Amino acid sequence: MSLLTINEIQHTYFTKASTTTALSNVSLKIEEGEFVSFLGPSGCGKTTLLSIIAGLLKPTQGTVLLENKPLSSKKNDIGYMLQQDYLFPWKTIEENVLLGLKLSKQLNEKTKSAALQLLKQIGLNGVENQLPKQLSGGMRQRAALVRTLATEPKILMLDEPFSALDYQTKLKLEDLVSKTLKEFKKTAILVTHDIGEALAMSDRVFLFSARPGRLYRTFQIPDALRKESPFKARNHELYSTLFQTIWKELESLEST
Numbered sequence: 236m237s238l239l240t241i242n243e244i245q246h247t248y249f250t251k252a253s254t255t256t257a258l259s260n261v262s263l264k265i266e267e268g269e270f271v272s273f274l275g276p277s278g279c280g281k282t283t284l285l286s287i288i289a290g291l292l293k294p295t296q297g298t299v300l301l302e303n304k305p306l307s308s309k310k311n312d313i314g315y316m317l318q319q320d321y322l323f324p325w326k327t328i329e330e331n332v333l334l335g336l337k338l339s340k341q342l343n344e345k346t347k348s349a350a351l352q353l354l355k356q357i358g359l360n361g362v363e364n365q366l367p368k369q370l371s372g373g374m375r376q377r378a379a380l381v382r383t384l385a386t387e388p389k390i391l392m393l394d395e396p397f398s399a400l401d402y403q404t405k406l407k408l409e410d411l412v413s414k415t416l417k418e419f420k421k422t423a424i425l426v427t428h429d430i431g432e433a434l435a436m437s438d439r440v441f442l443f444s445a446r447p448g449r450l451y452r453t454f455q456i457p458d459a460l461r462k463e464s465p466f467k468a469r470n471h472e473l474y475s476t477l478f479q480t481i482w483k484e485l486e487s488l489e490s491t
């Protein structure tokens with residue numbers, strides 16, 4: 236049994252003046268512990284699909300099953316990490332990190348201790364009482380990751396979480412997130428426009444066609460790349476070949 240099953244998803248946005256179909260007949264499965272990426276032209280419905288999986292949007296038709304059960308009964312098992320960290324500026328880092336636990340009524344001494352220990356593990360020791368404005372962008376995103384992981388979601392949604400960071404910070408955070416998710420055996424879905432990021436971090440890359448978004452092709456990332464950290468994977472000889480292959484596919488989709 237797959238952890239996540241997406242079956243014949245279609246979604247259409249309706250306004251008074253028009254209808255726009257964002258996704259058409261999308262079906263795929265994601266296994267436990269897998270890291271996958273959604274890649275495709277702008278407007279192909281990647282974020283729409285992520286929102287449907289997260290339970291934030293109900294599809295026009297189709298189903299999403301988590302552990303073979305309807306998503307409506309599993310919303311607490313899904314974590315969401317966005318481009319912006321969305322830390323509350325008036326709350327300390329500790330208060331921000333514990334917020335998800337508090338809202339989901341999971342906050343106790345054990346879960347609090349685990350969350351603060353994770354904060355230390357990812358290099359944020361000693362910032363518990365600081366405000367978000369006192370931290371760099373990369374540090375805030377790390378705090379946001381801890382907040383998301385603290386509730387122990389079974390699947391983590393990453394919607395371009397590194398795109399607002401400078402390149403050096405982005406590469407460091409890719410390594411950190413990849414290592415952390417592997418250590419905790421987390422399943423993750425990354426939405427990105429960055430081919431290199433998708434290649435370096437993923438087990439599989441799902442390439443979507445232009446609107447309406449359809450699953451066009453699935454790339455299985457070679458084991459030689461998957462066993463490396465994202466930074467080292469970018470320097471592997473297989474990386475550039477696969478990058479060029481996906482680049483050409485993406486270019487052909489954008490020109491049609």
